[in-house]
Amino acid sequence: MQTSSIRLGADIGGTFTDVVLEKEGEVFSTKVLTTYAGPENAIIDGMHQVCAKAGVTPDQIGQIIHGTTLATNALIERRGAKTALITTQGFRDVIEMRTESRFEQYDLNLTLPEPLLPRQFRFTVNERVNAKGEVMIDLDRAEIEAVADQIAAGGFQSVAVGLIHSYLNPAHEQMVREVLAERLPDVAVSISSEVSPQMREYERFNTVVANAYIKPLMASYLGRLEERLKGEGVQCRVFLMHSGGGIISIQNAADFPVRLVESGPAGGAVFAAHIAARYGIDKVLSFDMGGTTAKICLIKNQTPKTSRVFEVARTYRFKKGSGMPISIPVIDMVEIGAGGGSLAHVDSMRQIRVGPESAGSEPGPACYGRGGERPAVTDADLVLGKLDADNFAGGSIQLHADQSQAALAAHVGDTLDMDAVEAAFGVAEVVDENMANAARVHAVENGEDLSEYTMIAFGGAAPLHAGRLCEKLGVDRLIVPPGAGVGSAIGFLRAPYSFEANRSVYMKLSDFAPDVIRTLLTDLQAEATGFVRTCDENAEILSEFKVYMRYSGQGWEIPIELTQDQAMNPDAATFQARFEEEYTKLFGRTVVGMDVEITVWSVNATTPSENVARVEVTRGEAKAVRQGQRSVFDAAAGKYLEADVIDRTLMQTGQRVQGPAAVTEDETTIIVPASRDAIRQPDGCIDVVMTGKGAA
Numbered sequence: 001m002q003t004s005s006i007r008l009g010a011d012i013g014g015t016f017t018d019v020v021l022e023k024e025g026e027v028f029s030t031k032v033l034t035t036y037a038g039p040e041n042a043i044i045d046g047m048h049q050v051c052a053k054a055g056v057t058p059d060q061i062g063q064i065i066h067g068t069t070l071a072t073n074a075l076i077e078r079r080g081a082k083t084a085l086i087t088t089q090g091f092r093d094v095i096e097m098r099t100e101s102r103f104e105q106y107d108l109n110l111t112l113p114e115p116l117l118p119r120q121f122r123f124t125v126n127e128r129v130n131a132k133g134e135v136m137i138d139l140d141r142a143e144i145e146a147v148a149d150q151i152a153a154g155g156f157q158s159v160a161v162g163l164i165h166s167y168l169n170p171a172h173e174q175m176v177r178e179v180l181a182e183r184l185p186d187v188a189v190s191i192s193s194e195v196s197p198q199m200r201e202y203e204r205f206n207t208v209v210a211n212a213y214i215k216p217l218m219a220s221y222l223g224r225l226e227e228r229l230k231g232e233g234v235q236c237r238v239f240l241m242h243s244g245g246g247i248i249s250i251q252n253a254a255d256f257p258v259r260l261v262e263s264g265p266a267g268g269a270v271f272a273a274h275i276a277a278r279y280g281i282d283k284v285l286s287f288d289m290g291g292t293t294a295k296i297c298l299i300k301n302q303t304p305k306t307s308r309v310f311e312v313a314r315t316y317r318f319k320k321g322s323g324m325p326i327s328i329p330v331i332d333m334v335e336i337g338a339g340g341g342s343l344a345h346v347d348s349m350r351q352i353r354v355g356p357e358s359a360g361s362e363p364g365p366a367c368y369g370r371g372g373e374r375p376a377v378t379d380a381d382l383v384l385g386k387l388d389a390d391n392f393a394g395g396s397i398q399l400h401a402d403q404s405q406a407a408l409a410a411h412v413g414d415t416l417d418m419d420a421v422e423a424a425f426g427v428a429e430v431v432d433e434n435m436a437n438a439a440r441v442h443a444v445e446n447g448e449d450l451s452e453y454t455m456i457a458f459g460g461a462a463p464l465h466a467g468r469l470c471e472k473l474g475v476d477r478l479i480v481p482p483g484a485g486v487g488s489a490i491g492f493l494r495a496p497y498s499f500e501a502n503r504s505v506y507m508k509l510s511d512f513a514p515d516v517i518r519t520l521l522t523d524l525q526a527e528a529t530g531f532v533r534t535c536d537e538n539a540e541i542l543s544e545f546k547v548y549m550r551y552s553g554q555g556w557e558i559p560i561e562l563t564q565d566q567a568m569n570p571d572a573a574t575f576q577a578r579f580e581e582e583y584t585k586l587f588g589r590t591v592v593g594m595d596v597e598i599t600v601w602s603v604n605a606t607t608p609s610e611n612v613a614r615v616e617v618t619r620g621e622a623k624a625v626r627q628g629q630r631s632v633f634d635a636a637a638g639k640y641l642e643a644d645v646i647d648r649t650l651m652q653t654g655q656r657v658q659g660p661a662a663v664t665e666d667e668t669t670i671i672v673p674a675s676r677d678a679i680r681q682p683d684g685c686i687d688v689v690m691t692g693k694g695a696a
Contacts, residue, residue, distance in 0.1 A: 009492035012068040015291020018486035019046030028053040029486045040225045059233040065492040067241035067263035080213035081157040088164040089124040103321030133168030144179040158188040160212035162205040167197040196327045199504035203327040211258035218257035244329040246498025249534045265295040269304040271491030272456040277302040277612040285453045289462035291341040292358040297333035307332035329500040334442040340378040340461035344427045346415045354431045366407035367399040379404035383424035384633035436472040458487025463670040482684035485667025498606035499531035512572035528605035548600040620656035620679030651680040
């Protein structure tokens, strides 16, 4: 992977924009409020701040890696371009009919999410390709031209093309694109055979529509960002973090912006995997809590778990099945509306509810004093003593505890006959339990026991809540790395260049065709490698092979990893053995006598991960020097306890602080419950362990 002595990572979140500069191994960071009107403004502001801290100028930066929630937010808020869909006749309503499954089976008033495009924005052409890729009805060029004229008259800015079985034979989609390029040269075009060449038309159509919907917006933003950076003297290339945990060029990001949908959280998972490698930990629960959402990810053997389908914009409190499915490679994580800015209220059943609505950065929580009137999680944290009103965000934002108390009383306490402290305790416990429950469900779905895991926490709000979360989940060890408040941005600097190419080609093991498989995987390898070469022409590139398999008749597949030799010298018995091995891990048994089928083939081209030096863990015998004390509410005890306040920057290697304690830094605060101790490790990580125990 290309290296540079000075590199910059920038992560635009829903509340804060995190900017990190790395110079000769030293990290300088800052958090600035996200500027919604011009997101690039916050990056420029943050860049100047970290450059000043590092004593460098913007023209000395050798590489910029960027991740953003802009694509996600555009889908959630429906702020994309006016987009048309061209599809096969008879399939116009696929994105509205969905799969006809009910994610709340007994809810008579079930509200399904509206499709991104209304029916009048969907056009059809008379063509047909069958499930073997054979053309049954030829596509007439004159018919495409007629549809193009309708699109021109409608003033559409972007077009999505999704035809039946185009993942096997893309010729008709390519013809549509050619005609549109001739007749509508200023209109952006996305075709499903390039964006998501996979079976299942609902997921594929929805993905290409989402790509087309945000393509003009992201192209405009990325163009403005490049111009602004050039205007500031930046001369290096800009790369984007994608949802699969790797880096792609800015041009590829502009062509496939849907791959940026989970780019920020993906950076966080890469960051946690890097820490896991330093400590030699094979089972990690990554916990990333920012201003708007919390993300939880399982990391095994220092590799984040991945998936090829995920959902955005869920309409039922982040309930699985209630959102828009996006069919692209992605780090598999559960995301819930529980961030520092998540708003609290009392529902009709007199229960405290938190999120998913967020105060964001404008106006922000009530304590910001920027006009927010409703209480957020940050308000509860301030009242409970977890935050210092005078030193929030390094002292750049003054917090107002009286406004937090007033908001908590007005919107929670008065309704439930609670004072502000009880209301704050209730809000904090609800949000912590929401996150703990999400982690439990995610673990059960993956057949994992969280008691065997170590939590790695980062994001501005995570260290405030991670200790309590460990108590709820029975997790004995918590690691909070240096720069935890800007963990995703640091993760960008640790990520490899990578791109995953995949394709649906249905094959039963009883009809195993080694030559077909070898050709298919070679083509996918060349495609994925080509994308990585746009980032670095001379880099060493590794290939990771994966197939998705199931028993015949089953509705979903499981991923099976293959070695290079297994992929390029395919053997049916080896494929069967690998499938049965993984199937048994998940379900405890195999199904005797049933044929196995492969539905999706995948190759991920990636530059090698950087070598990570192992940390010599200390047990922490010396006592840390406290800088003061303050009252912090301990949830397990149900009351305020006097907590030592420790400045993280002054804490020396091997020093230990016994909880309750608050370990403070500019971008976050680690709350150490009474049940835990905190130890400063040689690499600067704070290792939070059960009281009386050393680090593992």
